Amino acid sequence: MSAGTVYGVGLGPGAQDLLSVRADRLVRNARHVAFFRKAGRAGQARQIVNGMLAADAIEFPMEYPVTTEIPLTDPRYNEMLSAFYADCTAHVRGLAENGEDVVVLCEGDPFFYGSFMHLYTRLKPHVPVQVVPAITGMSGAWTATGAPITWGDDILTVLMGTLDEHTLLRGIEQADALVVMKIGRNIEKVRRALQQAGKYEDAYLIEFATMPGETVQKLADAEGKVTPYFSIIVVHGQGRRP
Structure with missing residues (x-):
C-alpha cells in the first residue's frame, strides 16, 4: 500500500475567500482533517473552514496541553509541547502509512510561526508531506x-x-x-x-x-x-x- 500524503494547508488571515484555489480544493475534499486548538475552544483554524468540510470528514482536533499557563522559560513547557507534538505526529503518520491523505488546517502560512512546522519536521522523513502556502496574518x-x-x-x-x-x-x-x-x-x-x-x-x-x-x-x-x-x-x- 502506498502512503498517503499529509498536507499542511495555509488558510490565510481568516476570510474564506482569501484561501488559494488549491487550499479550497483540498479542504473541501478532505477525508481526514486535523487542526490545532486550545482545550475547550473550537479552534480558529477550524472556524475559518466552517461550512466547507465534507459531511463525512473525520476530524482530529489537536489540543495544546499548555499555552500561557506556565512561562516559556519553564523546562516543563518544552517537555509538554514536545510530547504533545510527538503524539499528534504518531496519529497523523499512522493515517498516512495506511494510505490515507490528511489535511492539517493552518492559520496564516504553515511555514510562518505556525504549529504545523513541528509536525512537518517529524513527519518529513517518514511520509510524503506537502505544504500549501497562504497569505500571512x-x-x-x-x-x-x-x-x-x-x-x-x-x-x-x-x-x-x-x-x-x-x-x-x-x-x-x-x-x-x-x-x-x-x-x-x-x-x-x-x-x-x-x-x-x-x-x-x-x-x-x-x-x-x-x-x-x-x-x-x-x-x-x-x-x-x-x-x-x-x-x-x-x-x-x-x-x-x-
Whole structure:
C-alpha cells in the first residue's frame, strides 16, 4: 500500500475567500482533517473552514496541553509541547502509512510561526508531506490599515511580543517598518518599548484582520484595552519613493 500524503494547508488571515484555489480544493475534499486548538475552544483554524468540510470528514482536533499557563522559560513547557507534538505526529503518520491523505488546517502560512512546522519536521522523513502556502496574518493586518507597509529600501522587521523588553526595544529601534505579533498579555511591554523607541504615536493596532469584528486604530487610542490573541501592531515604513 502506498502512503498517503499529509498536507499542511495555509488558510490565510481568516476570510474564506482569501484561501488559494488549491487550499479550497483540498479542504473541501478532505477525508481526514486535523487542526490545532486550545482545550475547550473550537479552534480558529477550524472556524475559518466552517461550512466547507465534507459531511463525512473525520476530524482530529489537536489540543495544546499548555499555552500561557506556565512561562516559556519553564523546562516543563518544552517537555509538554514536545510530547504533545510527538503524539499528534504518531496519529497523523499512522493515517498516512495506511494510505490515507490528511489535511492539517493552518492559520496564516504553515511555514510562518505556525504549529504545523513541528509536525512537518517529524513527519518529513517518514511520509510524503506537502505544504500549501497562504497569505500571512500580518499581510491582512497591514492591508487593513489602508497604507503600504514598506517603501523603497525599507527593512521590514517582525518581532514577537513574547520577547524580553530589551530585545523588543533594540529590534524596534532598528526597524524601518515594523510588525509585532503575539500581543495579548504582552501589550504593556510592547507599548513601553515603542514609546522608548519614539514610534508609539505611529503604531497601529489591528484586531481580527480580515475576520468578522475587524478593528483598526492607532495604538495610542487603545490605552487600557485588553487585546485578543488575534491582534497585530504595525508601524509603516516611510522609505524612498519617486
